[in-house]
Structure formats: structure tokens, C-alpha cells
Amino acid sequence: MKLNSFGRLGLAPWLPWGRKHDLPAFLRAYEAGPWPDPHKPWREARYVVLDVETSGLDERRDALLAIGLVEIEDGRVRLDRRWHTMIRPPEGLLVAASSIRIHGLMRNELSTAPTFDEILPALIERLAGRVLLVHVARIDVGFLNRALKPYGTKLRGPILDTARIAITQHQRSQRLGEVSHDMPMPAIQLRGLAGSFGLPVYGQHDALNDALTTAQVFLAQAARMDQQGKHTLKAFLKSGGV
């Protein structure tokens, strides 16, 4: 009785029996966690390294067209658990022809691709319980949150940004005098960064190749941070958390 009246009064949304009640079970499970313990060594956490392809840079106007991801477990990239999917844009959201060419995604491929609604359970299963690892988080996180909004949820759990780690590492080197003070920030563009570590760059731009490149950049950064005495996920989040 009492509870129902709360609901009628419109006080329910932040209470578990309010908005949450409407979430599908898999999203409720996602939100409930558990998330990796930040005090444990970074290697013990599981990561999902993700990259998206979009029709533009504005998540409110442009569409999410593809998602690629690989996982990192025990400090190793798992190619056997790679995942790549295209996403059919919502009806009425026209995709500019120019951006389609950029990503090499064909219009007819997209027209037969599953919708975001259809891939959502598979995506959520891969994100659950893992640290999300992206390069330049604003784009990927922005688009994903925008896509999740109609479902009444958003990304949870810790997020690491390899571009941000690159910047803090550069600032650290400047502070320690390892690079000259006026030395400009090295490339934080993904391929440039991979090149600076002498890492291979995989194929042409597509979500899976870029996720794989990001994953290797992260392993190289992690090896260096390890040597700087930063062993825990918490220390990593301090250097490049979002």
C-alpha cells in the first residue's frame, strides 16, 4: 500500500522497484556487476577493448554502424574471443554517402545487418564484468550511451582510455626530464601511437582492426606502467580512467 503510493507520487525512479523494474533481465544483470576490483593487479582484471564505426562524430545526429572488440584476459589479448558486427541504422536516419566510403562499409551490407536492438544482448554479455578499454573514449562512450539511452541504461564499470594514458605518460616524462619540457605531445592518433611503440598496425580502419591495435597499445603502456610501480587497476585508472 505504502509502496504503491510512492509510485503514484512519482518518487519511484531512483528506487529499485521503479524504473529498474522495467529493465530486461540481462540489462539488470549487467548493471548489478560485479566489476573488477581496482585494488587488484591490472592483469587480474578482464578487459573488453572496443572500437566503433559511425556515420559522423556527433552521437545525437550520426548513427552507430559497426562495433569491433577483443578481450584481454591474464594480460593477453584473446583473438579467439574477437567479435565484430555491423549495425543497421534506424529507419529514417540517412547515412551520408561520403562517410560510408571512409569506413569501407557498403550500403547493402548495412541494409542486411542486424539492428542495435538485435545485437544488444550479445554486446552487453561481452561488456559485463569487464573494464571497458577504448582509444579516445569520448566518441565510443558517447555513441554507446546514446544507443543505450532508450533502454534506460548506460555504460557501467570502469573505463580506461589509451589516449589519456598516452598523455599522462608524456606529462610524466616531461616532469622527470626524460623528454624536453617544450617537446610537443607525440601522436595520440591510434596508428601514430602504435607506431611509436614499434607495434604492428592491423589492416585498414575497421572496428575490429582498430580494437586490436588499441589492445596492443594498452599492453605496451601497461608494461611501462608496471615498471613505474603502477601495478593495480586503480593506478591505471588514475593515469587514464574516464
Next chain:
Amino acid sequence: MDEIVTFLRSYPPFDKLPNEAAELAASQAQIEYFATGSDILIMDGPPAQFLYLIRKGTVDLVHMRTGEATVVDSLNPGEGFGHRSLSRSEPPVVTVKAHTEVLAYLVPAEIFHRLCEEYDAFAHYFSASSFDRLISMAQQRDVDASGYLFQTRVRDLIRRPPITVRPDTTVREAAQRMREENVSCLIVDLPPYGFHDVNSGIITDRDLRNRVLAKGLSYDTPLREVMTAPATSMPADSLAFEALLLMLERRIHHLPLVEDGRVIGMVTNTDILRRQSSSPLFLPRQLERARSIEDLRNYGDQVFDAVAGLLDAGASVTDVGRVVAVAHDALLQRIIRDAEKQLGAPPAPYAWLVLGSEGRYEQTLRTDQDNALVYADDHPADAPEYFSALAELVVEQLVQCGFPRCTGDILATNPRWRQPLAKWQATFARWIEVPDEEALMRAGIFFDYRQVYGKLNAEAELRPVIQRGRGNTIFLARLARAALRTPAPLTFFRGVALERRGDQKDLLDLKHRGTALIVDLARIYALEAGRSETSTVARLRAAWREASVSEVDAERMVNAFELISLIRLRSQRSLIAQGAEPSNVVVFPELSHLDQRGLKEALQAIARSQRGLSMAFQTDRLIG
């Protein structure tokens, strides 16, 4: 993904396999990144769970034995490891350490076994036995030698306390004591008695034969009249190899070992050589037994065998050079003594000099003769004729023993190089005062002289003339410029610059573009500092304080010299063993990765010192 497949397909064994093999491996692979210096697999640790394929960086295979780590090999991108441990589920037999930051593709066990089953070429390439051979070679080297001659302390070879006698013991009693104790030598305790200090005497079974029986002395002769005192001894902590060299140089077979000033035991040549088949110690014995030059025909071959044994045993080139010098000197001395017997006593004091590499103690495998003769200024009229005959005889007999004449005719048989002392002093002085092309070339050979025989003291008479070059900046600068004419063979990007000769490519001349460069630099430093050492390593270590090279760079050059010489020697040795002519040229890509990397670092060290020398003498500004 496609990129990983392409990478795998560009190296064996995937290059010979269908695309599906590489696709299977890539699709199931994991990727790991290792920090510099981290251990990827640990010797005797948990078995490998993956086949590791290096994408970026270099790993070292390190063999650990009693605290000593030996790098057995190093692997580069495209190469794999872990397969032996993986296929047998056994602990790794080496530690795999990241030499640089390393990015590796890891093929899980299940996929590895599937590839082995489906593709014979894959299974064969990653067969455990190919890896075992490499390791067993490393272990063999370990046991044979470094584990023995170069790691054993003589203290560990002592089998019992020394047997001591008093100096008034008679030779008869001494012989009986030797028989009772079953030993071949006794320590003679000298006053103060009971304290076997370093001044103690020694008596050996050979002494009894040579000094008592052969001379017809009475059996009642007291030992003090026939013993050797003080005996040549050595600290008990010395290495077995050092003991071997000392015995070789002094031509003795028994060595008392000393600790805190007291003799604590004995070691004999047989104690040390029990595990060595062809030993340099047998060479002098062979010389003693030879009745005529006919018996010494194959002396050169025997020196070669001894050197080969030492190389297998892990000897450094400096060690080998000392052994060869002792062996060659002994032969030369024997030949000269025989020649003197034949020609009669020399009319004046003289010195027989060996030059170039032999003068620097750097002769290793078979090489030409380079020699010269100096005789006293105050000599009778027939002396030149006598020395001419002596030189002819000695040089010819050396040829007979397997040492061909120098092609440049730098031999004591050439009248130019067989002169009275004053002429030599003038010649040396002129080379320094007027350093033209010929003088610089001669200085490089003659200034590295070493006296092997003769009563005239060439070191005291000739070295001071050379040392006058110390303050002569024009001479030194010319010498520096000549030395810098051949730069270390490095490309613009600091890789190794290789040559092409006829059909052959990727060649590197380890002598003319390697060791010779270091020898030249070391000679200049020694002249700059006025040092009298002739060996390159000794020059580098002695001269840096007063020469234009830092201690660090000098030490780097010592290592570079040892390494390049060793690779050269190993290659020559295998050529000779195959019956081919020894050569200084190697095909660079055929060397192991470890040697390739070492050579590159060695050549970079030379280039660094060359730049330093160029700056010190401003050789770029010198005109004329």
C-alpha cells in the same frame, strides 16, 4: 587479423603451409607484450602453455648453471620458442628472457597439437629434437670446459695434504718415500721447520732422474743439493686454466698451492688434464723428445689441435694467444739452438724478434712467419755472414714445421731486416721522424716486436726509441689518419655494412674490417701513452689513462676484440677441419643471431672509438 596471417606466412614453417594453417593459428592466437628483461619462460619452471612466435623484439635463451648464466642463442621476429616444453609437457630447458620489449603471438597448446597432426612440415620444424641439439651443445661446452678449465679452482683438485721431508733427507730416502706414498713429488720443508711457507723447496721424480741418476750423484746426496727452492707456487684460488698456463710457461709439472702464505696441497698437470684430450701441455714434451727436425714436421698441426681443444673448452682468444705463443716460442728456441750447434757459437750477442701478430701474442691458427734479427754493433767482421746463415737455416726449418714464409718478405733472411742495433735504432727513429706511407706501414708491424731468443736485450735497446714517438704529434696524427682510413663497416643506420665479392654477397671481413681496426687503435693509444705492452688487450687496458680513449670505451674495445677474434677463429677452425683454406671472411647471415648481434655491437664500439680518435687528432684537418 589478415595482417597476422600475412606475417605468419612470411616466415617458416607457415611459408610452406597452406593459408588455412596460418589462418587457424591466427584466429585462435593470443597476444602478449613483455617488458625488457622479463622472463617469459623459466628454466626448470612450469611447462610452456603456448608456442610463442615473436612479432617484435628479441629474446635471449639463457642457460643457468650453478649461478652462471650463459646466453645460448637469441631469437628475432618470425622465430618461435616454447615448442619443446609444450610438445613434451616438460619444464623449459632454458630461461627465455626479453632482451628488448617483445610482442609475441601465442598459439595455444590445443592448436599447436592440431597443426602438428595435420601438417608434417609444421611438426618437423618445431620438433623437440632440433631444439635439444642446441641445448646439448651448450651443455657440452659447459661440462667440457667452462665447467672445468675455466670454472674449477685448483683448490678443488687437491687430493691430499702435501707430503713433506726435511732438506737433509737423502735422495734414496726421498725416492722410498715417493714410492710408499705413491706420489711423484715432495715438498722440502725449510727452516723454520713445520711451517710450509712459500719459500719451501720441491723435489720431483724427474729431478731424481735428471739431477741425481743422470749426473751419477751418490744416493746419499741430501735433498738440499738437488731440490728447487723456492718452488714455483700459485694461490689455491687460481683457475685450473691459469695453473695450466703457468706450468706450460715454466715447463713444470707440479705446482704447490698456497693459502695464507702456506702450502696446502699440490696439483699436477695430469690432475688438470685428466679430462682434456689434446692439451697444449704435451707440446713442450714433444719438443724435448724430438731428436731432429724430422720429428717436428707436424708441430703446426699439433698446435692447431691444442688450439681447437682450447676453443671447445671455452678459452678466450687472449688465453689461446698465450698458449700458442708459448708453443711457438718453444719450437723457435729449439730450432735456433740446433742451428747454433750446427753453425758454432754466435760471434756476437743478438736477438731474434717476432713481429706483428706473433709479437702481440695474437697468433692463433696457422699463420705466416714475420721475424727480424738484431745483432750487437760491436761485432767481428764475419758476423754478418754468420747471421745470414743462421737466418736461412732457422726460417727454412720453420717452413718445414708448417710455418710458411711471409709473403711481404718480412723475414730475418732479408738483409734489410737483419741489421746491427745502431741501424735498427736509426730505422725506427726515421719511421717516427719521417712518417711517410711506408714508414706508417712498417711501424704497424715492427713496433709490435717481441724477443724470443738471444742474449742482446732488444727490449732495453729498441723500445726507448719507439717511446720517443710519444711526444711527436705529427707522427701520431699521421698514424691516426692512416688507421681511420678504414672505418668500421656500419651503414648510415648503424647496421652492419656487408660486401659483395663476385657471386658471393653479405660478406664481412672479420680481420681487415674488424680486429685489424682495433689493433691499430690500440697501437696508437700505446704510443700516445708511451707504453711498452704489445698485446692489443694489454695495450687497451694499460694505455687509456694517458691516451685519447675513455676507460669505458677501452673496455668495450677489449670485448669487441675478443668477440670478433673468437668468431673469426671458430670460422677458420671449421674451415680447416673441412680441409678448406682458412679465411677471414664470413657470410654474415649464416652466423647465429647472437653472433650477429654481438658483431654489430662490437663494430659500433669500434666506430665510437674511431670518432673519438678523429676528434682528438683532428684528422679531418690534417693536410698532406
